[in-house]
Structure formats: C-alpha cells, structure tokens
Amino acid sequence: MPVIAAVVGAFMTGLMYYFMYGNGMAQLDHFLGDRRSAKLRAKSEAAFRAAPLRAIRDPADAAGVLMMLVAIARGTPTPEQEAAIEAEMRTITGPDDDHGTRMAYIRHAAAQAADANTAIDHLAPLLRDKLDASERDDLERMLEAVAIIHGGPIEAQERFIARTVRVLAEQH
16 A cells, blocks of 8 residues: 555656646647637638528528538439529529529538538528518428439438428527
C-alpha cells in the first residue's frame, strides 16, 4: 500500500511540475483552443451551407427544393425525377420563367442542405406564410408525384413527405 501511495505521489508531483514549469499549460490551452475553433468552424460551415435555403423568398423555389429532396431521399436524382420536378414547376410558375436557371438553383440549394429535416425547418416559415390550405395540399400532391417515380415511394420519402405536411400544418 505505501508503494502505491509513493507512485501516485510521484506521478502527481511530476504532473504538477509539468504544468508549472514545463509547457503543460500551453499544451492544455492549445488543446482547448483547438476544440473551440472546431466548434466555431462547424457552426460557420453549417450557416454557410444553409445560406441558399435561407435566401429563398419564392414559395415556388421552396417547393422545388422540397421536391428535389424527395428525389434525393431515394438516392441520386434521375433524369425522370428531374423531368417530373420541372413539369411540376412549370405548373406553378409563369411560362416566361427561365426554368433551366430555376432548376439549377433548386439543385444547388437541395445539395447544400445539411439534411432534409434542416431544409424543412428553414423553408417551413416561408411556406406557412405564403401558402393557403389548398396550395399546401397541392404541394403534398407534387411531393407525392415525384416520390411515385421508379416504383412508388420508399419509406424515407414517405417519412419526408409526412414530416413536411405535419410541419406546414403547425401554427406558429
């Protein structure tokens, strides 16, 4: 027992000398600074990635991003899914709109979304404010129209659509 106490005492004395006279405090400060920097960097990257979603002011673009996220829930969007999204976008936008540019922005915003739930959380306030009940029903129909391509919706797509409908129905 006295040997264990002597070993522990020697270890604690060495540790104290390391922090007082060695560079132990500098190492500890460096370690904690790296952790703080990593947290700030992660927060900054999340804000940077969410910028395309926060910049959306048109409910048609928000609907397009949600449709693209439904397609992404199955995997990489196929040309058939993108054609369906573009066809749905043509029904809710004017005929003189530049649909190619709009689709490029929708692809970019959907790709930058950290995950589908974050995208819904960013887009829900806009869609709640701008859409009435029948337009929300149309949005649900559009999401389902994209999901049925390639053999019907998979579970991830069904969960995404259900969450979107639920979040849009909530009153804030």
